[in-house]
Amino acid sequence: MWGNHLSDGAAAGVLTSPMYQYQNLFDNILYLTLLTPLDALTLTPSLVSAEAWYFGKEKRQLLSSSILDRIHNKCLTKYLMDKDKVRHIRASLPPKWQ
Numbered sequence: 099m100w101g102n103h104l105s106d107g108a109a110a111g112v113l114t115s116p117m118y119q120y121q122n123l124f125d126n127i128l129y130l131t132l133l134t135p136l137d138a139l140t141l142t143p144s145l146v147s148a149e150a151w152y153f154g155k156e157k158r159q160l161l162s163s164s165i166l167d168r169i170h171n172k173c174l175t176k177y178l179m180d181k182d183k184v185r186h187i188r189a190s191l192p193p194k195w196q
Contacts, residue, residue, distance in 0.1 A: 104130075 103120065107113045113130065120126035139157055154160050161168070178195035185191045 104128075 104113070104118070107118075113132065116130050116132055118128045118130055120128070139159055143159075145160060182193040182195050185194065
């Protein structure tokens with residue numbers, strides 16, 4: 099829970115104090131070390147070790163952490179496109195998933 103809550107706050111730019119109190123409860127105080135904001139294009143190349151293979155764009159921005167994720171995404175996209183074709187043939191409905 100803390101991870102999602104803090105990452106959402108960091109993404110929104112609302113974590114400006116080193117002390118963070120969740121829901122104003124005294125028992126839930128965290129002391130954080132704030133870092134300067136980083137650009138995603140400069141950060142993502144450092145997420146993968148130099149010895150690892152990964153799928154990325156020309157600027158070394160990560161596309162996916164595994165080939166299985168890419169295959170699953172491609173299969174899902176193809177399935178939804180085929181489903182749209184069947185819907186159109188069967189009832190002349192406009193594309194819903196594209």
